[in-house]
Amino acid sequence: MRILAMIKRIITEMLRDKRTLALIFLAPLVILSLFYFMFQSNDNETAVLGVRNVDAALVKNLKNKQLKLQKVKSSKQAKELIKQYDYAGILSQKNEKLTLTLQNSDQNKSARIKQSLQLAQIKLRGKTASAQIKKQMKLIRQLSRQLGSDDNHGFAQKNAITYTTETHYVYGSSNSTFFDTLLPIMIGFVVFFFVFLISGISLLRERTSGTLNRLLATPIKRSELISGYLLGFGIFALCQTVIIVLFSIYVFNIQILGSIWNVLLINILLALTALTIGLFVSSFASSEFQMVQFIPLIVIPQIFFSGIIPVSQMAKPLQIFARFMPLYYGGHSLSEVIEKGAGLSKISLNLGILAIFIIFFLILNQLVLRRYRNV
Amino acid sequence: MSTVIKASNLVQGYGKTIVLKQVNLEIKKGEILALIGPSGSGKTTLINSIMGMINPQKGEVTLLDTRMPNRKILSNIGFMAQTDALYWTMTARENLAFFGIMQGVPKKQLKKRISYAAAVVNLEPSLNKQVQYFSGGMKRRLSLAIALVADPQILILDEPTVGIDPELRQQIWKELHHLASEGKTILLTTHVMNDAWEADNLFLIRKGEAIAQGTPRTLIKKYEVQTIEEVFLKAGRLQDAHTSND
Ligand SMILES: Nc1ncnc2c1ncn2[C@@H]1O[C@H](COP(=O)(O)OP(=O)(O)OP(=O)(O)O)[C@@H](O)[C@H]1O
Ligand SMILES: [Mg+2]
Numbered sequence: 001m002r003i004l005a006m007i008k009r010i011i012t013e014m015l016r017d018k019r020t021l022a023l024i025f026l027a028p029l030v031i032l033s034l035f036y037f038m039f040q041s042n043d044n045e046t047a048v049l050g051v052r053n054v055d056a057a058l059v060k061n062l063k064n065k066q067l068k069l070q071k072v073k074s075s076k077q078a079k080e081l082i083k084q085y086d087y088a089g090i091l092s093q094k095n096e097k098l099t100l101t102l103q104n105s106d107q108n109k110s111a112r113i114k115q116s117l118q119l120a121q122i123k124l125r126g127k128t129a130s131a132q133i134k135k136q137m138k139l140i141r142q143l144s145r146q147l148g149s150d151d152n153h154g155f156a157q158k159n160a161i162t163y164t165t166e167t168h169y170v171y172g173s174s175n176s177t178f179f180d181t182l183l184p185i186m187i188g189f190v191v192f193f194f195v196f197l198i199s200g201i202s203l204l205r206e207r208t209s210g211t212l213n214r215l216l217a218t219p220i221k222r223s224e225l226i227s228g229y230l231l232g233f234g235i236f237a238l239c240q241t242v243i244i245v246l247f248s249i250y251v252f253n254i255q256i257l258g259s260i261w262n263v264l265l266i267n268i269l270l271a272l273t274a275l276t277i278g279l280f281v282s283s284f285a286s287s288e289f290q291m292v293q294f295i296p297l298i299v300i301p302q303i304f305f306s307g308i309i310p311v312s313q314m315a316k317p318l319q320i321f322a323r324f325m326p327l328y329y330g331g332h333s334l335s336e337v338i339e340k341g342a343g344l345s346k347i348s349l350n351l352g353i354l355a356i357f358i359i360f361f362l363i364l365n366q367l368v369l370r371r372y373r374n375v
Numbered sequence: 376m377s378t379v380i381k382a383s384n385l386v387q388g389y390g391k392t393i394v395l396k397q398v399n400l401e402i403k404k405g406e407i408l409a410l411i412g413p414s415g416s417g418k419t420t421l422i423n424s425i426m427g428m429i430n431p432q433k434g435e436v437t438l439l440d441t442r443m444p445n446r447k448i449l450s451n452i453g454f455m456a457q458t459d460a461l462y463w464t465m466t467a468r469e470n471l472a473f474f475g476i477m478q479g480v481p482k483k484q485l486k487k488r489i490s491y492a493a494a495v496v497n498l499e500p501s502l503n504k505q506v507q508y509f510s511g512g513m514k515r516r517l518s519l520a521i522a523l524v525a526d527p528q529i530l531i532l533d534e535p536t537v538g539i540d541p542e543l544r545q546q547i548w549k550e551l552h553h554l555a556s557e558g559k560t561i562l563l564t565t566h567v568m569n570d571a572w573e574a575d576n577l578f579l580i581r582k583g584e585a586i587a588q589g590t591p592r593t594l595i596k597k598y599e600v601q602t603i604e605e606v607f608l609k610a611g612r613l614q615d616a617h618t619s620n621d
Binding site: 373 | 427430460464
């Protein structure tokens with residue numbers, strides 16, 4: 001009964017606070033969109049690819065509207081050439097081995113070059129195949145005319161060359177941050193950030209306006225108070241998560257390889273973690289300004305460990321540090337589900353750890369409320 | 376008559392600063408007691424200790440024979456804090472309903488209780504207005520209504536008459552006397568000397584010490600003065616003389 005009244009009150013207050021409502025539901029979309037456009041900006045710029053000793057047939061098929069080819073004679077290292085002439089990449093051939101070196105400062109260009117190269121090889125194979133079919137037709141005709149004659153030499157001949165490709169990167173690596181790679185993590189981060197901020201500030205307001213003290217002068221249990229908060233804000237966090245995920249699917253056309261329910265589940269757990277941490281931290285702030293001061297301390301470091309930078313490449317102490325970041329578990333789980341199609345069993349450990357975070361901070365909140373009333 | 380509120384040898388403070396020194400207080404069922412004292416004398420501290428919002432440093436507080444702090448007892452107390460603690464974006468009715476439910480008013484009675492509480496403080500016309508559009512006095516009245524909404528056994532009111540006009544003040548006092556006659560126990564603090572005359576008993580507090588207590592009439596007689604104000608001044612001088620003797 002009391003919990004229900006708490007939930008109802010939180011929802012009523014929130015719905016009447018239009019600005020906060022907009023902050024919860026629109027700001028994340030604005031941030032994600034901004035992010036989207038940042039990575040889409042120079043999509044139409046042509047990339048220049050230097051080619052060295054590459055088969056003419058392949059070069060011919062490589063050409064397309066957004067890819068300009070430049071013959072390179074110099075025997076300098078590919079890296080040097082890229083730095084000197086600002087090529088988006090250099091493609092060199094030695095026998096049947098292709099070596100692709102990519103500048104990779106603009107991942108769109110890198111992606112386009114890799115795509116074009118693959119496409120060219122497919123086209124090439126297709127053309128040789130059709131040429132061969134023509135040839136074989138001719139042979140069959142000949143064969144039917146002069147049966148018995150030994151003219152087999154055309155068959156195995158002139159197979160398409162299957163190139164092996166090796167790719168090098170001047171900057172970054174193959175799993176450099178594409179929008180598609182980043183988006184799952186950004187979703188988790190945005191959910192975490194806004195839930196943290198709004199729940200924290202809202203409990204803070206309750207404290208500074210005296211209503212928290214007043215509330216604790218009623219026979220409400222501390223656990224009821226916290227449950228009310230958790231559920232009341234949980235509802236908003238849920239709506240926010242659903243909106244962000246749907247927006248990502250329909251506007252950014254993000255491909256979710258795994259189950260969308262798992263994506264929602266991860267985000268809900270992240271939101272609840274943010275909620276409990278926000279409530280906890282707010283008891284150490286005495287004004288909204290002080291609450292905002294916790295953002296660089298608690299929220300920003302989480303980004304670094306959320307999977308944007310591969311944690312496995314960090315120094316050992318940092319790797320240990322990462323284990324204390326809820327977003328480390330949330331971000332990685334989201335990447336696993338969205339990009340690699342991981343199932344529930346694969347992320348269950350991460351989800352379990354998030355649940356531990358939630359329970360841990362719930363207990364802390366319960367203890368902190370003792371400062372206001374110790375029964 | 377049974378004792379409802381009792382503080383014995385209560386020492387209270389914040390951190391190392393001592394605010395209340397050895398306070399003894401007893402309020403019987405159906406009694407109205409007014410705490411009177413200058414600003415900073417420790418009235419609010421005493422009230423918060425009685426509510427169990429702060430643990431006594433020494434001594435003890437019992438309400439209805441239960442030692443405070445105790446959560447369950449709080450459902451029998453209608454509390455009005457000195458500073459208004461209201462939800463600004465909610466209407467007066469929503470505030471009343473919310474705190475009513477928190478105090479444990481059954482849903483069926485809620486509507487009736489809200490009408491009653493609003494009537495006592497003349498807030499019926501503004502029940503559906505958001506608190507952020509209230510005047511200071513209206514907020515005080517709503518806080519008082521919230522204290523009344525659950526029909527509690529005990530009323531603890533910190534400065535209930537601040538910002539309330541004389542006419543309404545009279546109406547409120549009439550209701551408080553009515554509640555006391557029904558057996559409700561009322562503890563309130565005030566700066567207004569007229570309020571003192573309405574109370575059954577006075578508890579004069581200065582620098583965290585009880586300097587005098589008794590009915591208004593006996594106090595005036597005892598200190599051989601005309602007004603409560605003079606009782607206060609005289610008792611204060613005696614307190615200073617006493618402490619400088621130590
Ligand atoms: N939360 C607190 N922390 C530290 N000291 C406090 C706190 N609240 C009150 N005090 C101190 O305790 C003393 C008594 O304060 P209290 O609020 O009880 O006075 P009061 O009699 O209610 O005054 P007023 O009539 O102005 O409301 C004051 O000296 C005050 O500075
Ligand atoms: Mg006070």
